[in-house]
Amino acid sequence: MNDVNTAFAQEKTDQLDAARTQARAFQDRIDRDEVERIGDDRYRVLTGWDRGEVFTVRRNAAGEAEEILAQHGLDTTTGTAALYTTTPAWHGLGTVIPGGTEDIDEVLKLARIDWQVVKKPALFEWDDGVRTAKGRHITVRSDTGAALGTVGDRYEVFQNARIFRFLQDLVEQRDAVWESAGALRGGRKVFVTMRIPKAIVIDRGGLDDEIVLYLAAVNSHDGTTSAESIVTPWRVVCGNTERFAVRDAPHRWGIRHTRGGLDNLEEARRNLGLTLAYAKAWEAEENQLVRTDLLIDDFHELIDNLWTLDDDATDAAKASARSRHDHLDGMFRDRARKLGRTAYTAERTLTDYLDHHLRVIPRHLGDDLARAQRALEGGTDDLKSQAHRQLLLRAR
Known part of the structure; x- marks a missing residue:
């Protein structure tokens, strides 16, 4: 049996060896915002299904790349990563079917989740x-x-196949193309996504920031959580994961593991309809933020409002607040050079920080897997919603 992690490390080492002889090619990926360097030997992927994933380059004494280390969280208990996707991932794991397929049974097999x-x-x-x-x-x-x-x-x-059919029934579309499917944490969690046909575009003709909507289902087999349906946007150009700053409609709804739990489609369809209607309104709000200039002092005030500091805060808390403030300030200034100093840029900065830079808990999962779980479970949604509302008030 092949060792997937060894093969993965060797593949990335070969890729970086080639990059050393064609240094500009790798730099072009950074220039195209596909990969960014976040430390001496650490890089983060900005595009694809694995956006936000971090890999580390281990180098020898001569400074040459020897090994690539990553934490993808995919189930590899059968010797191959449990993943099906329509888009190639940078690390090459999983089975890629360009254009996707409509056959549920085929996806289950390709994603290696055709078990009971x-x-x-x-x-x-x-x-x-x-x-x-x-x-x-x-x-x-x-x-x-x-x-x-x-x-x-x-x-x-x-069962995994039942979750697929639930999504099919939810959108009343028997010919749905499945975008991705797979298993995490040894099969304790299984996910599947389908693409919603109509995308959202922010600042059409300007930034042309396209946000593709996906309908996803996440099913837990370990008894820790309900099954959930989620409407989630993927920012195609810059690659940040995010969820709507939802005020008026649910973007996710839980389905308890009880008899008949997957049969109440009408309530699920109502929630889906409310969320998609809100997504359209949210698009208009984002376009309003694009047109709103924002001073650096206004951004600093936003940070202070989101993370309030008590007068009797400890020295450690004050030092942490200063560190966060300086980090966000640098991120905002960097993004403003590309996007302009606007309320929209401020929101993108905060979203990126909350998704990828905020300290993660629990630590035993490993930073990258813990971040993925937090994003999946919406652990920072309240802060994103607060930021969106405050920026929208400035815009109006």
Whole structure:
């Protein structure tokens, strides 16, 4: 069996070896905002499904690249990364089908998530042998026998194929093209996305910042969360992940793992309709921000309003606030050189900071995987929403 991580590291080493002989080619990727350098030997991907992913270049004593280290979080328990996508990823993991496919069964197989989940009684050893834990069950992968989590009697397993069909039924589109699918954390979480046909364009004819909307479903098999449907935008040009500053409509809705949980389509369709209607209104608001000039002092005031500091704050808290303030100031000035000093640039700066620069918890996941989980679960949505509202008030 091939070691995926070794193959991945070797592939990236070969790529950087080629880049050394064609240094300008790699620099062109940076100039095109496909990859950015964020430290001495650290780079972040800005485009593709893996936008926001960070990789580190390990160098030898001569300064030559020896190994590339990355944390993608994909399930590799079967020896191959569990990922299907329509767009090639920079690290080459997963199966790429240009143009995508409409066949659910094919996507399940290509994404290596064509396994079932079964509930088994939870057992434990005691003095007189093995006993059954009343009311407790273990969710188990049918292909590897791996235990995924502990659940109760009422917990209903949502099979991976059922989540695909739920999204199909949700949009009432039997010929949906699947954009991506895969598994994370050993199969504990499974995701699938389809593209919503109509994109949003900010500052048409100017920045032409295109935001493509996706309808995604994230299913947990370990009993820790509900299944969720999410409308999420992907910023194609600059590659930031973000969610709407939602005020008036849900952008995600949970589906409890109970019998019939995936049958209530009408409520899900109502939420989807509200979110897509809000997305259109949000597009108009973003265009308003593009037309609003913003002084650097106004941006500083926005930072202070988002992260208020008590008068009796500790010296450590004050030092942390100064560090954050200086970091955001530098980010804003850098982006303003490309986008202009506007309210829109301020929002993009804050979104990027919250998605990729904010300290992550829990640390045991590894920084990049923890950031991905936080983005997936909407851990910074409130701050994004506050920033959007405050900037919109200035625009008006």
